[in-house]
Amino acid sequence: MIKTEPAIRKYSELAIPNADLLLYGVCPHPLHCGLGLTIGGGAVFPEVNFTLPPMNMTDETWPEVVAHYEQMAEQILRRAASLAVPGIVLEFELLPPMTERPEWGAELTALLKRHLRAYYEKRHLAAALRVTPTDIRDQLKPPLMRTGQPWERLKRSLELCAEAGADILSIESIGGKEVHDQALMFGDFRGIVFALGVLAPRDMFWLWGEIGDICGRHPGVVAGGDSACGFANTAMQLAHQKMLPEVLAAVVRAMSGVRSLAAFERGAVGPSKDCAYEGPVIKAITGYPISMEGKSASCAHFSPLGNIAAAMCDLWSNESVQNVRLLSGNAPEVFTELLAYDCRLMNTAAATEGGALRLRDWMTVSDEWMSPQAAVLSPAATIKIATAIVGADTPYHQTIAAGRAAVEILKDGIAQAKLHLSRKEQQWLTRIDEALDGLPQDEAALMRDLEAQYGSLYDKASYGF
Amino acid sequence: MAQCKELYEAILDGDAKKAHAVTQAAIAAGTEPMTLIAESMVPAMDEVGRLFEQEEYFVPELLLAGRAMKSAMELLRPLLVASGQKMSAKVVIGTVKGDLHDIGKNIVASMLEGSGFDVVDLGTDVAPEKFVAAVTEQEPQVVCMSALLTVTMPAMKTTIDALKSAGVRTRVKVLIGGAPVTLQYAKEIGADGYSENAGGAVDLVRGLLAETK
Numbered sequence: 001m002i003k004t005e006p007a008i009r010k011y012s013e014l015a016i017p018n019a020d021l022l023l024y025g026v027c028p029h030p031l032h033c034g035l036g037l038t039i040g041g042g043a044v045f046p047e048v049n050f051t052l053p054p055m056n057m058t059d060e061t062w063p064e065v066v067a068h069y070e071q072m073a074e075q076i077l078r079r080a081a082s083l084a085v086p087g088i089v090l091e092f093e094l095l096p097p098m099t100e101r102p103e104w105g106a107e108l109t110a111l112l113k114r115h116l117r118a119y120y121e122k123r124h125l126a127a128a129l130r131v132t133p134t135d136i137r138d139q140l141k142p143p144l145m146r147t148g149q150p151w152e153r154l155k156r157s158l159e160l161c162a163e164a165g166a167d168i169l170s171i172e173s174i175g176g177k178e179v180h181d182q183a184l185m186f187g188d189f190r191g192i193v194f195a196l197g198v199l200a201p202r203d204m205f206w207l208w209g210e211i212g213d214i215c216g217r218h219p220g221v222v223a224g225g226d227s228a229c230g231f232a233n234t235a236m237q238l239a240h241q242k243m244l245p246e247v248l249a250a251v252v253r254a255m256s257g258v259r260s261l262a263a264f265e266r267g268a269v270g271p272s273k274d275c276a277y278e279g280p281v282i283k284a285i286t287g288y289p290i291s292m293e294g295k296s297a298s299c300a301h302f303s304p305l306g307n308i309a310a311a312m313c314d315l316w317s318n319e320s321v322q323n324v325r326l327l328s329g330n331a332p333e334v335f336t337e338l339l340a341y342d343c344r345l346m347n348t349a350a351a352t353e354g355g356a357l358r359l360r361d362w363m364t365v366s367d368e369w370m371s372p373q374a375a376v377l378s379p380a381a382t383i384k385i386a387t388a389i390v391g392a393d394t395p396y397h398q399t400i401a402a403g404r405a406a407v408e409i410l411k412d413g414i415a416q417a418k419l420h421l422s423r424k425e426q427q428w429l430t431r432i433d434e435a436l437d438g439l440p441q442d443e444a445a446l447m448r449d450l451e452a453q454y455g456s457l458y459d460k461a462s463y464g465f
Numbered sequence: 466m467a468q469c470k471e472l473y474e475a476i477l478d479g480d481a482k483k484a485h486a487v488t489q490a491a492i493a494a495g496t497e498p499m500t501l502i503a504e505s506m507v508p509a510m511d512e513v514g515r516l517f518e519q520e521e522y523f524v525p526e527l528l529l530a531g532r533a534m535k536s537a538m539e540l541l542r543p544l545l546v547a548s549g550q551k552m553s554a555k556v557v558i559g560t561v562k563g564d565l566h567d568i569g570k571n572i573v574a575s576m577l578e579g580s581g582f583d584v585v586d587l588g589t590d591v592a593p594e595k596f597v598a599a600v601t602e603q604e605p606q607v608v609c610m611s612a613l614l615t616v617t618m619p620a621m622k623t624t625i626d627a628l629k630s631a632g633v634r635t636r637v638k639v640l641i642g643g644a645p646v647t648l649q650y651a652k653e654i655g656a657d658g659y660s661e662n663a664g665g666a667v668d669l670v671r672g673l674l675a676e677t678k
Contacts, residue, residue, distance in 0.1 A: 054615040054645065095616050096563060138565055139590065181568050185575070187525025234568055241662060243524040243572065322615060424521060
């Protein structure tokens with residue numbers, strides 16, 4: 001018997017029902033957070049993310065680690081201030097050892113907040129600090145999600161970072177990934193749907209309940225949102241390398257919106273994570289602000305979404321860059337400058353009559369039909385996928401509905417000769433379409449069907465079964 | 466021979482059940498294991514590799530073909546061992562200590578397996594001493610290490626140093642890979658090779674083993 005965990009908030013209609021209202025920089029529920037920052041209230045701000053160069057992280061090297069973060073924070077904020085950036089978010093993505101030892105992550109959180117506060121007080125730079133501990137719960141096989149030392153450490157990391165000065169808590173959670181990885185590699189669409197539509201939302205509901213509790217105990221700290229990075233971005237990268245079909249990655253992207261929505265159903269208020277390219281669907285459904293990344297995140301990874309990703313963003317991110325020396329300075333401050341100019345252009349356009357819509361449409365049209373991944377990310381496609389999700393009753397059915405919507409968008413693109421796909425890609429699209437038709441109505445039936453294939457990969461108690 | 470053709474097609478189609486059944490029937494009919502390998506399995510996997518190279522196959526087709534070949538091999542392996550035939554080269558693979566990323570490593574492992582190598586997958590977060598133990602106990606010809614994080618890359622060097630300290634470094638070729646890893650880094654830490662993708666890793670293993678013959 002499958003137990004159903006109640007969601008706090010069920011979205012049955014879109015907060016932004018019209019594609020023309022789905023614009024960058026604005027949303028129905030702007031977020032006031034951090035040091036005088038309002039996200040989604042009319043302007044797009046840079047979200048700068050940074051990491052260490054190759055190095056060991058030990059007790060002996062810790063002072064060197066701290067020095068890197070001191071340097072990165074100072075250089076990023078100095079460059080932002082010199083460019084008169086009106087507001088900024090720093091994202092501190094903890095590396096695994098910093099989550100394993102929660103005090104390390106908390107020490108760096110406090111360090112970064114000290115820098116932000118200094119610039120806020122001296123230079124009036126509105127700012128917020130997003131802190132994203134690593135989801136380290138997949139250390140055991142099968143992973144234990146709700147018990148055990150990895151979860152206890154992750155929970156403590158979230159607690160200590162909240163105490164140390166985080167304004168926004170986020171995570172790239174991995175519930176369901178243990179099944180999704182294998183299903184994805186074998187192109188097993190039923191396994192993919194089970195992972196994304198049954199396991200992942202169950203973990204999200206539970207995990208974001210926990211994160212919401214932590215935020216509730218720390219006034220001023222907000223539950224930001226999650227990312228299907230380990231699912232949809234993995235698929236996107238493998239598709240880029242011609243290892244997986246592009247159409248499969250695009251459908252996985254659309255379906256992943258359901259598991260990421262669960263964070264908001266459990267009380268997250270945004271901004272959703274930068275690498276969550278499913279963010280626009282979240283924004284359309286919830287009305288909360290989102291962070292996105294595209295062309296200025298090419299330091300971290302390829303995407304076919306360089307311009308279109310900015311079309312509906314409220315924060316604009318570089319994803320991650322190592323603290324290495326470039327000609328004009330260290331990479332984190334260099335990418336701060338790129339983001340600052342991207343945001344300035346968007347905000348300048350938005351200040352003119354009809355300018356935001358015009359620029360948004362240019363950013364959309366320039367990428368939209370260049371890849372299946374971009375085709376499911378346009379404002380119009382976003383509304384179709386979001387509408388399909390809110391029209392279904394359970395995460396399982398929502399996931400199937402999102403998949404169907406994505407397939408229809410891709411088929412329409414092909415029919416109108418806008419989207420050009422190889423014969424092999426088109427065969428896969430047909431295969432996915434048929435697989436969607438063949439899914440059982442009941443998620444328990446799917447779970448039974450897949451037990452022999454995937455049952456040993458996941459711990460049932462970790463998902464409330 | 467009809468059974469050889471059927472096995473070839475079953476592998477190409479990634480149909481493990483059929484590959485198993487055809488192999489079983491062929492053995493019962495007295496077909497030599499080496500005949501099935503030489504006339505069906507090797508040509509089938511070569512064709513799968515060619516289709517993958519030409520972007521006609523994606524990884525799922527490749528892995529399903531590998532799974533089909535494995536199901537046939539399960540039946541043939543005991544017969545080959547009993548007749549004293551030499552088995553294929555062995556590869557030990559794992560993601561280094563502190564790193565939990567495994568999808569890239571899994572692809573390389575599956576592609577090596579599909580290419581006929583005997584693969585021992587140590588999983589993720591593999592300590593140097595575990596690699597050393599695997600080399601000592603499993604006697605592989607190749608060790609493959611993966612890392613996705615800049616802060617776990619140094620564990621590759623630590624592992625190579627551990628292999629040296631244990632006196633087993635010269636027994637194996639060591640290959641490394643992963644998003645932040647470079648050829649230069651491979652040279653710096655004394656690895657024998659680096660590949661930026663899974664297909665390249667298989668070619669690299671083949672090339673290094675050919676050199677040692």
